[in-house]
Amino acid sequence: MRYFVVLCVFLGTIFGQNLPFDLYKKGTNDGDTLLVIGGIHGDEPGGYFAASILQTHYTITKGNLWVIPNTNFESLLRNRRGIYGDMNRKFHHIDKDDKDYEDVTRIKQIMLEDEVDLILNLHDGRGFYRHNWENSIFNPAAWGQAFIIDQEVLNTTKTKYNNLDELAKLVSENLNEELIENHHTFNIKNTQTKDKDEQMKLSLTYFAIKNHKPAFAVETSKNLTQLVQKVKYQLKAIESFMDIMKIEYKREFDINNLSELEAVINDFQKITINDVIALDLNSIRGHLYYFPLKKQSNEFVFSHPLGSVLKNDKRYDIMIGNKRVGALYPQQFSYDEKNKNDLITIEYDETSTQVPFGTTLEVKNHFTIKADEKYRVNVIGFAKDGVENENDIKVEYKEFLKRFSTDPHNSTFRVEFYRDGMFVGTILVKFTL
């Protein structure tokens, strides 16, 4: 499986502003450009996980796809609609001291770029939209399972995609051919914003409309029981728009196989910390204690577009969107930056190798660290009486206290390296039992 490993750096709280979002531009530079915006509401994971998967698991072979998967980043990490208020009501006017000011201003600039031909704003909405009242869940006031348009037609010659109603019909008919359950039908909700909806006049899509850019909100239902169902519908809708726009793509999974899609959603990839520690987030214990971190300015680099950390007074929570995949309880150290690019010799099983910090080494039975004598080596979960430096000591799996493993399967352990009281880096040893 091929990954676009794009680094997303979290450098502590940006004072006074929401966390910045990321824009990924994929494609071939000729042909039309679709802009997909996920996560404007932080408690709507169907939309933002779909956008994230566009970045990690799609290749664009013709035309262009621009993706913002983490629009209201801090809110989605905290699973809240908007920690600084409703971001989707700030597109008509926003005060300069609003904490969303920089994000909203940047989104507007991106939307107005000449290349952008069509815009999708992804949401999970309440209930199931129906033209006629059926009950409290299926009714005209609901938003779920609908394409939201502000008006039927854009009265401009600046775009060939000006019949919003017709385009939404095409896409919804396509989705309705293959529903997971019959009541998941998609409909078109025309808010007739100009005449009837003062609130929608403040929204992202109406800002686009006013600037002659076709825009749709894609709403899957919050009432769908599984995230994977929402993500599937979002991706199918986006694919339908790409088809209309003659944007061609390759996808690295079978979208109709829900368990395969679920595995894609739950692939949290990897985190690198301060360049010298790397953890596999698909196989990490819920809590890691005595974790060597700097007092401040720690650098957490995720390969997943929705990855970031949330710091509280005790720990750093490792987040992928609204999912907490692990937690680090820090022990403060100064870092030795001078030696961070050293290679460490390790003898293991019947062989020997040299590896940089941040490596995970697979071992069958035993290993011996053969570091420079200036290092103090601490093999976490291994202790021998009277030994303070575990350099040049043969270590076997059976000697470990399993609760110190970094993974829930008791197979991977930290080997930490120190020099002159400072921390240098970590190598993980993974026993392939």
Ligand SMILES: [Zn+2]
């Ligand atoms: Zn929403």
